[in-house]
Amino acid sequence: VSTLSWKGSIFLLTDFGNSDEFAGVLRAVAAREAPGARVVDISHEVPPFDVRVGALMLERSVPHMGPGVVVTVVDPGVGSDRRAVAMSVRSSDGPGFLVGPDNGVLSFATEVLGGADSAVVIPPARWRPDAGATFDGRDVFVPAAARLWSGVALAEIGTTIDPATLVRLPPPQLEVLPGELKAEVLWVDRFGNVQLAAGPSDFEVAGLGHQLWVSRSSSSTTPQAVNAHAAKASSSFDVGDSLGLITDSNARVALVRQQGSAATVLAVKEGDVVVITDRRPPS
Amino acid sequence: VSTLSWKGSIFLLTDFGNSDEFAGVLRAVAAREAPGARVVDISHEVPPFDVRVGALMLERSVPHMGPGVVVTVVDPGVGSDRRAVAMSVRSSDGPGFLVGPDNGVLSFATEVLGGADSAVVIPPARWRPDAGATFDGRDVFVPAAARLWSGVALAEIGTTIDPATLVRLPPPQLEVLPGELKAEVLWVDRFGNVQLAAGPSDFEVAGLGHQLWVSRSSSSTTPQAVNAHAAKASSSFDVGDSLGLITDSNARVALVRQQGSAATVLAVKEGDVVVITDRRPPS
C-alpha cells in the first residue's frame, strides 16, 4: 500500500441509529480529524448488535464505492477483548481500507474486495482519561480511518497481524439439489423484497423451471406458487401479479411482488431458510 | 443550456428509507462519479411508492436549493417501460436540472421552476451484465446526474423528447365558493400541522372571516371551530390555544395547534379533503 497522499471518502456503516447523536459525533470526529475528506453515510440502521446483517449490507455496498476508507461499527463486544482492526484490501478498485471490530462484520466485504492484503490491530484509545471505553467508533475506529485517509501507512496505525487470523462469518446457507433449492434469506428490504443466498446459476444447476413453489423451511404451511420466469427476469414487472423470482440488483435471486411485499406474503424474515421446488404440493 | 463547467450540489430525494443501504449507495455512487460535487440529502423517507407525496416534497424544496442537479427517485414502475428522464428548467435561479422517472414526481417542481426548457430520455444501464434492472437510482439516475453536474450537455445524456410529453400529476383539489372552501390536505408534517391546497388569497375570495368551522369532507362528525385570524396569522402563537389557521412557511394555509397536532384533532391525513365554512353547524 502506497503512503502517498490520496483522496477519497470515509464511509460509515453502523448500528448506532439516527435518533441519538452517535452517528453525528462520528461525522464530526471524521471532519475534525480529516478536514479534507468527504464523509459518506452508508447507513446507521443496522439492527442493534446484528453483525451478520451489517456484514451483508457492507458486502452489497462496497462494489459501488469509490476510493476511500470504510468504517463499520456493529460491535456487541465493545469493551471486551475482541480486537479492533484495520486492513488494506487486494482490489485496487474501490475502497482500499476497511476498519472495524474483528467480529466478522468485515469478512464478506473483504472477500468481495479480493481479500485482505495486510492487517493490523488498533490499540485502544480514550479521549479523556476518566471516560469509559464504550464508544470505539468515536475514539478508535474513525480516528484510525482519518489517519489512513490522510496517508499514514497501515503499519503505523497498529500492530501487524496475519490476515488469516481475521474472524470470518459462516457463509450463507445454500443447498442445491435436483429440482430443489434451499437458501437463506439474506435481506428483506424496505419494499418487502426477499433476497436469497442464491444466484441465477444455482437455479440452472437445480434444473428449476418456470413454475415453482416456495415455503419457509421450518413451516408446515402449504408452499406458494411462484412465477419463475424467475432468475431470468430482471424486474418485478416481468413476473406479473403473482409472487415472482427475479435476478436483483446485486445479481442474487429475490422473491418479489409487483409493488407489494413478498416477505409479508411468505411470512419470512432475514435468517430464515426457504425451500424452492418444482414439485407441485399435494392439494 | 451551457456546457461550461459549473459547480453546485447533487440533491437526493427518494422513498428508499434510511434502514437499508439504498440511500448510502446513491451517495457513494455520486461521490465516485462526481468527486467534486456536494451531495445534499433532501429526504429518503417519502412513503414507499407514493409519487404524489414525493412530488409535493420536491415542490416545497426546490425554491430553497442553490444551483445543482436534483435526483428524485419514487419509482413504483422501475423495471417497466416507464421512461427515465432528465430535464433542464427555465429558471436560472436554483437547480438547473431535474432527473428521475417520468411518472409525475417531477411535475410540480418543474412548474415551480418555470417549466422544462428541454428534456431527454435516459437509456437503461446496468452495472453488471448479470444484475437485474431494479435499482435505477444507482445505475441510471445518479450517474446521469453526475454527468450533468460535470458539465456534460443534456443532449448527450439521452434522446431528446418534447417536454410537453412529460407526465404531469393532477393538480391538488381546491374549490372556492362564497363562504366555503374545500381543499386537499397536501401534507401532515411531523408536528401534526395540516397544510392545505389553498393560499391566503383563496380565503379572501371565499369571503371567509375570523371564526370558521372545519371538517373532513367525507366525515359525518360535527365540524370543529377554528380560530381564523387565520390566513393572516403567521405562527401558531397567533391563534392561541384553539385550532387555528395560519399562513405557513410555504405560503400555504395550514391548520395548526400550538405545540400540538392539528391532524390528530381533525383525524385527517394526506390526500383527505377538508371543508372550511363560516356557517356555524347546528348544535
Add this chain to the structure above:
Amino acid sequence: VSTLSWKGSIFLLTDFGNSDEFAGVLRAVAAREAPGARVVDISHEVPPFDVRVGALMLERSVPHMGPGVVVTVVDPGVGSDRRAVAMSVRSSDGPGFLVGPDNGVLSFATEVLGGADSAVVIPPARWRPDAGATFDGRDVFVPAAARLWSGVALAEIGTTIDPATLVRLPPPQLEVLPGELKAEVLWVDRFGNVQLAAGPSDFEVAGLGHQLWVSRSSSSTTPQAVNAHAAKASSSFDVGDSLGLITDSNARVALVRQQGSAATVLAVKEGDVVVITDRRPPS
C-alpha cells in the same frame, strides 16, 4: 472573536425528524449560503419540542466537534416573541459559535464551551413576504450561521445583548448522601443504556461500594441488585451478566446490561430519578 476568514463546519441538531424535508432544506440552504462549508448533521431526531433532551445531546456532542458554527433548532416557541440568538464561546477549541432559539437548548453546551463570550439577538427574516414565520431554521438560524461561517462579525448578525440574559435550563437533579445517591436519568440510548446525572466521583463521595440496589424514585417495586464495580468499570463486559454500573463515554455513570437494555429492566425513561443505595432491601 476574529473576523478573519476561517474554515470549519456548520453543525445541525434539530427536532425536525428525517421524514419530512425540513432537515434537507436546512442542508440545502446551508449549501447555498455557505458554498464552501462542510455541513455535519448531528441528529434531527430530538423528540419534538423536547428542549431538555436537545440541550443534553448538544452538551454531549460539542466536545467532539472541530471548528465551526452549531445550529440547534428545538423551538416550541417559533413564532412567539422568544429571542433568536447567536453567541461566540470562550473556548478556542471546537466550535466557536452557537446559534438557535433562546429557550435554554444552548445552555448546557455553552457551559461546556466555557460560557458565552458575546451574544446577539438575530432579527426575524422572511424568505417571501407572503410566507409565515414558522420555519426559523431555514429563514433565520441557518442563514445567520452561514454568515458567521463566512467570517461576518457576530455584532453584524444582530443586536448585542448581555450573555448573562441568555435563558438557562435548570441543572440535572442529583443528590449525594451517605450510602445513597439520587440522580436524574439524562439519556436512554438506542441500546437501552441509562445515563445518570452523576459521575464516578459522586459515587465515591456517597461511599457507595460494590454491591448496590437501584430503583425508580417514584416506584414502589423492589430495588434491583446492581453490580457496581461500577463507576470504575469502563464497559458492560466488566459487569458480567447482571445489571451493572459503568463510567460511560461521556464520563458519566450509566446503568447497563451486557448486550441488553437496562432501561427495560428498570422501567425508566429520560427525566426519571433513580435511587441507588448500598442498603439491601427487605426481602
